[in-house]
Amino acid sequence: MSNKIISAAEYAVETFDLAKSFGSYRALRGVNLQVQQGLALAILGPNGAGKTTLIKLLSGIMRPSKGRIMIDGLDSRENSLEVRERLGLVAHQSYLYSNLSAEENLDFYARMYGVPNRQNRVSDVLKLVGLDMRRHDRFSTFSRGMQQRLSLARALLHEPSLLLLDEPETGLDQQGLDAIWSILKSEGEKRTIIFSSHNFERALSMCDGVVILAHGRIVFQERACNLDMQSLRHKYLEYTQTVTL
Amino acid sequence: MSFFSQVLAVARKDIISELRTREIISSVLVFAILVLVIFNFAFEPDQALLSEIAPGIIWVAFVFSGILALNRTFIPEKEEQCLEGLMICPVDRETIYLGKAIGSLFFLLMVEAIMLLAFALLFNVAVFQLEMIVIVLLTSLGFVVVGTLFSALAVNTRAREMVLPVMFLPIITPVIIAAVKASALVFAGKSWSDIVNWVIMLVAFDVIFIVVSYIVFPYVIEE
Ligand SMILES: Nc1ncnc2c1ncn2[C@@H]1O[C@H](COP(=O)(O)OP(=O)(O)OP(=O)(O)O)[C@@H](O)[C@H]1O
């Protein structure tokens, strides 16, 4: 495994005045985001703030209504294939086929991404997420936590330099959470990670930076080292006017 | 190099999945054979009548079972919520199109082979002639290349299952007419020189459809 997956560009992600409308509803209203290479960034924000929309735009699933996205210094529209090669995405859906086994699913994506030494790499990521014992079982027989782990394996298969995760904690028990976060901790050393979350504690402990999104705008942005739980909660309340537990 | 391996990866995945569940093949096959049996009882054809109506029967069964099969090209990707995963792969849209078309052609040819066998047994008509096989291959090709395009269109439409019968049938009709005419000549014992014009027409339609579908597909699959 190469450790040189981080590119020379200063920023892994840069967005310029990024906007997305659904009909007349403006879900994102001019987001300017800069994420340095190799850092981990948490996106916080209340329901409907636009976190999923932002991640879908970054991953190329959705097209922006306005604005530009640069990934590793490449314009995501002009260099869409190169950009897609650099991205890994864990979304709400697993993007895995229920009738195929874990191994067949990963093998399919490995072929699509042109992963070298396919079989070895598939075995490696299956071990990484602790599913190599279940490699021949159909995806439909997996529990929610196992599905999420296999989804993470799919996203890491091609060694993306940028890993995007949309609320990776949804539906996981404590064990599942620990498994996912310990994988992310080690994988995060090699790449840039952006994830959306409602978990402040995790955001502070995992990340180098925190962004709060509200009503489609970035309302707050700070390095995690300058924040503690109380100040983050305070800022969150101040900027989103929502009570949190 | 990687283009072809990615095309084959898409086709391969669909074929593995289908051979495991046999969802398409079994339902389409039951349907096709039912059509043949019903026609058999409806007409109780003698040999003279049969050679006249056989092409019609075959191609009616073919068209309707083909539509059933093509409806399962992209809709399962959407239902399994895998379409987005496919779309963020670092491949051109054309790669996905070709992979899907090859997978569908595989299913369709499999169903047709069994259907023709059933037809030969039920009606005692010699369908497995070189001429007929060429006609079936050419027609299936045209059917699949356009059908895959419309199947992608159907995914982003509300009345998904309606798109193929309503929009795709009128477009594919010239191909089916050519196929019916050509196979009528084959069953009447005519030689290559008699059917060659229809075969050329099939080839021409295939070429046009392949080129147009290949170009249009990226725009269709984008929402
Ligand atoms: N496909 C869509 N069509 C119409 N409106 C949409 C669509 N997707 C999102 N929206 C709207 O955009 C806004 C932002 O949604 P988004 O899913 O990005 O929020 P979120 O921050 O991820 O929320 P949550 O915490 O609930 O996941 C919401 O008001 C939502 O209703």
Ligand SMILES: [Mg+2]
């Ligand atoms: Mg969301």
